[in-house]
Amino acid sequence: MLGFCDRLKEKYMNKELQKIAFDIRKKILEINKATNEGHITSSFSCVELLCALYFGNVLNIYPISKIKNPDKFIAKGHSTLALYSVLAKAGYFMEDELFSFAKKGTRLGGLATSTVPGVEAHTGSLGHGLSFGVGVALSQRIKNTNAITYVMTGDGECQEGSIWEAAHSIVQFKLNNLVWIIDKNNLQVSGYVDKVMSLGNLNKRLEAIGFDCVEIDGHNYSQIIPALKIERGSNSNKPRVIIANTIKGKGSKYLENRLNYHGKKPSKDEMEIIINELRMV
Amino acid sequence: MKKKFEQTVFNIMEENDKVVLITTDNDFLNYQAFLDEFPKRCYDFGIAECNALGAAAGLAKEGFSPIVYGVGAFIAYRAFEFLRCNTCMQNLGVVFVGFGAGFKINNFGATHHSTEDISVLRALPNLSLFAPASVNELPPVLKASLALKTPVYIRIGKCFETEIYDDEPEFIPQKSKIYLEGSDITLLTTGNIIAEAIKAANKLKKEGINAEIINVSSLKPVDKKTIIESVQKTKRLLTIEEHQIQGGLASIVSDCLAGKGCFLFEKMGLNNEFANEFGWYKDIIDTYKLNEECIYNKVKQMILGDKNGKF
Structure with missing residues (x-):
């Protein structure tokens, strides 16, 4: 149980995080407006999750590139507008660079590539990041560190068979130093995940494999942060997976749950509506 | 292995x-x-x-x-x-x-x-x-x-490979070893099929045909220099591989030799087909014509044909 002071601190921090998330969404729209590139809705769904990781005292990474045995985060490949905005804010590179997004000569491509500071792996092709994370978590175990590997995937991405190969190995190798976050926004390119190729009862499936499965509101810091913070060096046999229920396009009513909008470029008029509707989550 | x-x-x-x-x-x-x-x-x-x-x-x-x-x-x-x-x-x-x-x-x-x-x-x-x-x-x-x-x-490979080296040889990436020196034809092989080429070369030697055998164990990067020098010397080459000739050793060697001269060039391997037949290893290389005898016959055919101006 949190004491009065802790609750006050949490409330204050959550307010701060909400403000940061609002700024990140604004930045995403500015980049998209300037470059006409990127996946806005996939990025909007995971803004709170990313802000919690980087600014909610979850990832042990600061001071950046100076800390010994930092935590690792393997990102959802299609969320680069959000990811790069967050990485710039965290100090991995200058914010001005964001406006080179997907342009000739940039290192900030449309999908996550490990040549960008702070990006661990090429996760543009779906179903790769979780396996990569298994290797990183095994490395941390061999090195005897208490660092944690966080991996975020989408829910549509869980249609890839390799995700389940990786899931089995996380449990088999008892990787309790790995946290798998599923940004469950229920949409993929061609429609609702349930309609395209249903994953069934994801929670039950993951529990049946042997995960400690936690289901949360992926836009609510009071639920996100405790779920992300696992005990370092724990002896648990059950690795943590978080099903973060999110809304694709969250933050602007026009975009929320909008079909056929994955990777779509808004028109000038649409952009005006989206910006005007942008609100604090 | x-x-x-x-x-x-x-x-x-x-x-x-x-x-x-x-x-x-x-x-x-x-x-x-x-x-x-x-x-x-x-x-x-x-x-x-x-x-x-x-x-x-x-x-x-x-x-x-x-x-x-x-x-x-x-x-x-x-x-x-x-x-x-x-x-x-x-x-x-x-x-x-x-x-x-x-x-x-x-x-x-x-x-x-x-x-x-x-x-x-x-x-x-x-x-x-x-x-x-x-x-x-x-x-x-x-x-x-x-x-x-x-x-x-x-x-x-897997098991029962024929050993061709008495001791561990030196291996340097992008370096091919000439296993046997010869002047009449260059046999280029990769993997243990080299054992069949060696047996064929020994038989050919008795008939006065000296084959040069190169072990292409570094397929990429490939040792262009050794391959080109050998083929420029013998003017004839035969690639032998347990693999499709499309894209395999034959293609690698073709890439090396393009523009380097005029040579008599034959390829042994699978020719755009799956090896659907079963049996022991020996049966399979017999079926797909990669055994010692087939290599021997191919070389004879190439050299005789060349001398008779058939090619």
Whole structure:
């Protein structure tokens, strides 16, 4: 149980995080407006999750590139507008660079590539990041560190068979130093995940494999942060997976749950509506 | 070859604590010894090659030197995209060892044959491609591969390979060894099929035909210089491979020789067909005309035809 002071601190921090998330969404729209590139809705769904990781005292990474045995985060490949905005804010590179997004000569491509500071792996092709994370978590175990590997995937991405190969190995190798976050926004390119190729009862499936499965509101810091913070060096046999229920396009009513909008470029008029509707989550 | 692989990796892991062994449900003779000695550095990923390759990339990124071991056909074909995006695109130091080169997993049939692996893998940037000719060449190939710290695929046999070297030969990437010197024809081979070429060459020698045999164990990067010099000397060449001639050794050699002169060039291997027949290894190489006798006949036909102006 949190004491009065802790609750006050949490409330204050959550307010701060909400403000940061609002700024990140604004930045995403500015980049998209300037470059006409990127996946806005996939990025909007995971803004709170990313802000919690980087600014909610979850990832042990600061001071950046100076800390010994930092935590690792393997990102959802299609969320680069959000990811790069967050990485710039965290100090991995200058914010001005964001406006080179997907342009000739940039290192900030449309999908996550490990040549960008702070990006661990090429996760543009779906179903790769979780396996990569298994290797990183095994490395941390061999090195005897208490660092944690966080991996975020989408829910549509869980249609890839390799995700389940990786899931089995996380449990088999008892990787309790790995946290798998599923940004469950229920949409993929061609429609609702349930309609395209249903994953069934994801929670039950993951529990049946042997995960400690936690289901949360992926836009609510009071639920996100405790779920992300696992005990370092724990002896648990059950690795943590978080099903973060999110809304694709969250933050602007026009975009929320909008079909056929994955990777779509808004028109000038649409952009005006989206910006005007942008609100604090 | 598999036995030698186990012994060599065990020794390497004793010397180098960065080496991690990743297997994919393979019949190791003594896997327990690895678990006892290196409990934190060997992981069996089960029948899940894609995940094994993805995880290996993660380990390499964190400074380890993973050796991924499995059936060549499954590493090269099933997990190809994991090799491409994770290891090659990020140029990470992972050594893949695919066993069952050519028809070495003989009676399981075409699903288990590695007869297109060279074709598909040589297209990948950053990936080196090596194939030891016999058991004694495996340890130097493995050690040189780990030293590179970039992605390497090693194509090995399985068991009952004919030994062609008395001791461990030197192996240098991008260097091919002339196994036998000759002046009438160049025989280029990769893997243990070299044993059939050697037998054929010995028979030809008795008839006054001197074949030069080159062991192309470094398929990529390939030793252009040795190949070009030999063929410019003999003016005739025959490639022999347990692989499709499309994209395999024959294509690699063609790439080397384009624009380098006019030569009599024949290719032995699978010609755009799957090896669907079953049997022992010897039966398969008989069926697909890669045995000593076929090589002998082909060389005779080339040399006689050449002398009679048929070509």
